[in-house]
Amino acid sequence: MEHLLKIEGLDVSFNEQARALRGIDLIMDTGQIHGLVGESGSGKTVTSTCIIGLLPVPPGRINGGSMIFKGRELLNLSEAQRRSLRGREIAMVFQEPARYLNPALRVGEQITEMLILHQDLEKQQAIAKALEIIDLVGLKGGTKTLRRYPHELSGGMKQRAMIAMAISCNPSLLIADEPTTALDVTLQQQILKLIQDLKQRFDMGILFISHDLAVVHEIADRISVIYAGRIVESTTKKRLFEEPLHPYTRLLLLSIPDAGKRGTRLKAIPGTVPDAEHIPSGCAFHPRCPLAEEICRHQDPETADYGSNGEGHTAACHMIGKKWIDL
Amino acid sequence: MQVLTFALRRFGRLLLTVLLISTIIFFVIRVIPGDPALVIAGIDATQEDIQAIRAQLGTDRPLIVQYLSWLSDIVRFDFGTSMISSQPVTQLILERFPITLSLAVMGIIISILIAVPLGVLSAVKRWSLWDYLGMVFSQIGMAIPSFWLGIMLLLILAVKIKIFPLFGSGSIRHLILPALSLGIARAAVLLRLTRASMIEELSKEYVITARSKGLTERMVKYKHALKNALLPVITVAGIQLGYMLGGAIIIEQVFSLPGLGRLFLFGVYQRDFPLIQGGVVFVAVIFSLINFIVDMFYSVLNPKIRIR
Numbered sequence: 087m088e089h090l091l092k093i094e095g096l097d098v099s100f101n102e103q104a105r106a107l108r109g110i111d112l113i114m115d116t117g118q119i120h121g122l123v124g125e126s127g128s129g130k131t132v133t134s135t136c137i138i139g140l141l142p143v144p145p146g147r148i149n150g151g152s153m154i155f156k157g158r159e160l161l162n163l164s165e166a167q168r169r170s171l172r173g174r175e176i177a178m179v180f181q182e183p184a185r186y187l188n189p190a191l192r193v194g195e196q197i198t199e200m201l202i203l204h205q206d207l208e209k210q211q212a213i214a215k216a217l218e219i220i221d222l223v224g225l226k227g228g229t230k231t232l233r234r235y236p237h238e239l240s241g242g243m244k245q246r247a248m249i250a251m252a253i254s255c256n257p258s259l260l261i262a263d264e265p266t267t268a269l270d271v272t273l274q275q276q277i278l279k280l281i282q283d284l285k286q287r288f289d290m291g292i293l294f295i296s297h298d299l300a301v302v303h304e305i306a307d308r309i310s311v312i313y314a315g316r317i318v319e320s321t322t323k324k325r326l327f328e329e330p331l332h333p334y335t336r337l338l339l340l341s342i343p344d345a346g347k348r349g350t351r352l353k354a355i356p357g358t359v360p361d362a363e364h365i366p367s368g369c370a371f372h373p374r375c376p377l378a379e380e381i382c383r384h385q386d387p388e389t390a391d392y393g394s395n396g397e398g399h400t401a402a403c404h405m406i407g408k409k410w411i412d413l
Numbered sequence: 414m415q416v417l418t419f420a421l422r423r424f425g426r427l428l429l430t431v432l433l434i435s436t437i438i439f440f441v442i443r444v445i446p447g448d449p450a451l452v453i454a455g456i457d458a459t460q461e462d463i464q465a466i467r468a469q470l471g472t473d474r475p476l477i478v479q480y481l482s483w484l485s486d487i488v489r490f491d492f493g494t495s496m497i498s499s500q501p502v503t504q505l506i507l508e509r510f511p512i513t514l515s516l517a518v519m520g521i522i523i524s525i526l527i528a529v530p531l532g533v534l535s536a537v538k539r540w541s542l543w544d545y546l547g548m549v550f551s552q553i554g555m556a557i558p559s560f561w562l563g564i565m566l567l568l569i570l571a572v573k574i575k576i577f578p579l580f581g582s583g584s585i586r587h588l589i590l591p592a593l594s595l596g597i598a599r600a601a602v603l604l605r606l607t608r609a610s611m612i613e614e615l616s617k618e619y620v621i622t623a624r625s626k627g628l629t630e631r632m633v634k635y636k637h638a639l640k641n642a643l644l645p646v647i648t649v650a651g652i653q654l655g656y657m658l659g660g661a662i663i664i665e666q667v668f669s670l671p672g673l674g675r676l677f678l679f680g681v682y683q684r685d686f687p688l689i690q691g692g693v694v695f696v697a698v699i700f701s702l703i704n705f706i707v708d709m710f711y712s713v714l715n716p717k718i719r720i721r
Contacts (some may be wrong), residue, residue, distance in 0.1 A: 138625055173627030180625075185618040190640045199636075200626050251626065 088157060090116045090291040091137070091259060096151035098132055098141065098315075104362035106132045108315040108370075109151065111389065111400075116258065119285060119292045121306030121323070123299055123338070127359045129315040130295045134261045137293070138178050139168035156258065174204040177257040181264040183244035187236040193220075193247050194232025197254055204255045216254065222287075223250045223280060242273040249280065256288055263295045278305050300342050303327065311335050314360055314370035317389070321399035331392055331401040333377050369404065377405045416712070423708060427701040431694060435487065438693040439480055442686060448472070449496045449684040470496055472686070483690065492691035497683050502691035505676060513672040516588055516595065516664075517657035523596025524603055525650055532607025533642070536615065537634055547604055554601025563594035563667040580669040591668040595661055599653050606649055611642040644711065651707030655700040 091114040098107040107129050114120045124130050135141045137153065139160065153160040155176070160168070180186035188196060197219065198212035207215060217228055223246045225231050236244055245265060252260060262281060266274040282305060285292055296302050302309055303323065310320040311334065319332040330336045340353040357374040360366055366373050372382040381404050392406065393399035450466040451458075458466075467473040471482075486493060492502035535547035567590060571579045577590050614620070615638050623637040662674035673692070680688035 140621065140624055169627050169629070171627070172625055178622075178625040180618070180622060182618070186622045188619040188623065188637050188641070190644075191637070199628065199632070203629075203632075204627060248622075251622075 089154070090114045090156065091293075092152075092154045093133075093137075094152050094154075096133070096136060096153065097149040098136060099147050099149055100362065101145045102147075105365055106146070106315055106362045107136070108365070110312070110315070111317055112310060112320070114259070114291045114293060116291050117285065117289050118307045119282070119294050119305055121302035121309040122293060122295045122312060123297065123302050123309060124312035125297055125359045127361060128312045129362075130297075130312055131263060132315075133312070134178065134263050134293065134295055137259075137261060138172055138176055139163075139165075140172075170204075173200050173252075173257070174255045175257055176259045176261065177252040177255070178261045178263065179245075179248050179252045179265045182268045183248040184236070184241070184268075187244060187248060189236055191235075192232065193234050193236060193239070194229075196247075197232070197251050200251065200254050216250075219250045219254050220247070223247075223253070223284070224276075225250060241269055242276065245269060245273075245277055246280070249277075249284070253284055253288060253290075258290055260284075260290050260292045261295070262292060264297070265294075266301060267296070267298070274301070281305065299338050311338065314365055315362065316370065316402065317400075318371065318403070319399075319401040321393065322397055325393075325397060325399050331399065331406050332403050333375050333405070334371050335401075369402075377403075377411065379405070416709075419712065420705075420709065423705050427698075427705060430701050431697050434697040435484075435690065435694045436480075438690060439483065440476070442684070442689050443476060443479075447684040449686055452683050453496065470686075487691075487694060492694070493687035495680075495688045496685045497688075502687050505688065506673065506691060506695050509671055509673050509676050512588075512670055513658060513661075513665075513674065515585075516592055516661065516670065516672060517654055519588055519592035520595035520599065520657050520661075521650060521654045523592055524599035524653065527596065527600035528603035529607050529643075529646065532604045532646075533611050533635075533639065535604070535608045536611030536642075539612065544608075547608065551601040551604045554597055554604075557598075559594045559598040559661075560663045560667050562597060563591060563664055566590045566594055567667070587668075587670070591661070591664050591670060594667075595657060595664055599657075603646060603650060603653070607642065607646050610645050611638060614638040614642040617641070647711060648707055651703055651710075655703040658699045658703065659696040 091112070093110055093112040096107050096110040096112075097105075099105050110129070110133055112120070112122075112133070122130055122133065132141070132146075136148065137155075137160075141148065148161065151161075155171075160171075163171075187193075194213065194216055197216040198207075198209070201207045201212040201215050202209065205212075205215075213229075213232065216232060220231060221228070225243060225246045227234075231239075236247065239247060245268075249265075265281070266277050269277060278301070281292065281294070284290070294302060294306055306323050308321065309323050309326045310317045311326075311332065312318070313334050319326065319330065319335045326335065327339065330339055334355075337353070337355045341355060355374060360370060360373075366383075368384045369375070369378070369382045369387050372378040375382065385404070387402045387404045389400050389402040390406075391398055391400050448467075449470060450463050450472060453466050453470075454463050464473070471479060474482075483493070490503070492506075494501050495505060498505070531543075531547045531550070535544040538544055567577075567579065570590060571577045578587055580587075615634070617638075620633060620638055623633045628637070659673065661672070662678050664670075665672040665674040666678075673696075677689065677692040677696075679685075680692060
């Protein structure tokens with residue numbers, strides 16, 4: 087079966103020394119929400135920037151790997167071809183709508199300009215289509231709302247406007263980069279629900295990027311955990327939460343606040359994500375890993391598949407099956 | 414409705430500004446040395462002559478009486494008559510205003526025409542030859558005084574190659590050289606501002622969004638970024654226009670243009686109180702009006718302003 091997007095060994099560096107991505111493997115299918123989880127600085131945003139084709143080169147540089155989208159190698163396309171995919175086939179929703187929407191252009195203008203560009207619609211047709219779309223994402227007020235400027239909308243409404251823009255040309259792949267992080271909890275729920283509804287309706291593949299495993303748990307079908315520019319574990323949501331393999335994933339799961347366990351101290355993972363210029367030797371996680379042994383310091387573990395029953399479950403750790411302690 | 418309250422509030426502020434400025438200027442010109450009666454009477458005049466002239470001008474009355482009578486006159490738009498030429502101040506100002514107005518408008522247009530395209534080009538092609546040329550132009554433009562530039566333009570384009578008239582007024586051709594010398598100096602400042610503003614806008618997050626939508630680079634830059642980048646440029650261009658409408662004293666002197674600047678300069682030389690007062694109030698009103706118009710225009714471009 088052909089995947090919607092298949093990334094293999096994607097290797098990206100900045101200014102020669104900073105290794106932002108060290109061989110990312112990621113598979114996405116239509117009709118699935120794929121959660122990409124990691125701490126800040128782990129390479130989530132660089133990954134999404136590469137997929138949409140906006141990696142600034144220089145200072146960025148793609149050293150190797152491949153990204154096959156609907157059977158086409160994205161890395162071989164010209165800039166004009168990439169641009170025609172952007173917004174039409176691959177669209178993106180950003181974290182802070184207040185900063186990512188143009189303050190000087192009306193909401194309607196920001197939606198219709200895409201329709202006019204990608205679908206060759208006349209102004210009037212584009213407005214009609216935009217009205218349909220804002221209705222679909224739950225932006226009330228019709229024509230009046232289209233004539234509003236972003237600052238005249240509330241935070242949740244802004245994010246809905248951003249989503250309306252992204253889905254306006256029925257993309258097959260939607261990248262949502264921390265779309266709910268800037269919103270309060272009730273709004274967060276509404277936006278998550280909206281994203282799920284839209285996935286059903288448009289049959290899109292959605293890459294949902296977040297640092298928050300709890301949010302990803304609510305929405306994702308599959309989850310990949312990224313650490314220091316590598317996917318360390320990737321499987322279905324159920325498997326990841328029930329039988330996590332990588333110590334980093336296990337520690338992340340322990341750090342989720344649980345309303346049922348009030349009074350117990352949350353476990354934080356000691357240390358921080360290494361910056362891309364100082365990736366530790368061997369397994370990049372070994373300085374923070376409670377299981378680390380001599381081999382982890384010298385040799386970067388290969389990614390292997392530990393899946394069963396047809397469910398893939400890849401992880402990259404030397405200690406899987408050899409050593410298990412309660413963390 | 415919002416627009417109306419905004420406009421009313423700004424109008425109230427305008428009145429207050431004008432009142433404050435006229436009060437200050439009224440007292441300041443009376444405190445500084447110099448007596449119009451002495452100027453009119455000449456060196457040989459007797460003490461009685463001077464007293465008589467003072468009584469005629471009304472400057473022998475107590476300050477506060479003079480102030481109140483002047484204030485009650487200007488609310489009826491009566492700026493009095495010039496002490497020297499005996500003509501109504503309003504008439505003197507209105508006679509010269511068209512020259513200053515056309516000079517200022519031409520100057521600001523020249524300045525915008527140079528500054529905005531060059532500034533945008535410098536920002537978009539940063540560190541390129543264009544950017545370098547723009548920087549050199551703005552350095553030179555800021556460093557050389559506009560009167561020197563005016564004299565050079567006259568020497569080259571009116572004396573050596575006789576394209577433009579050397580002095581006089583009355584036609585567009587008389588205004589081109591003075592407007593150029595004004596405009597080039599202003600353009601230097603405006604160019605830097607345009608460049609800085611455009612560079613800042615291009616680094617904003619909404620530019621990433623615009624690119625992620627698959628828009629062409631041209632749309633990203635000249636539609637999304639430029640519209641935001643022009644906001645501060647418009648404000649500053651408006652303020653510059655306000656300054657120029659007050660009369661470009663030095664440039665009018667260089668080109669012997671009978672504009673407001675020269676009128677006010679002679680008013681000050683001769684301690685012509687009504688003319689100075691009327692002139693200052695006039696300039697203050699014009700300046701406030703320009704600011705008001707710029708703010709209105711700005712609020713159309715940047716709707717966030719209106720709310721506050």
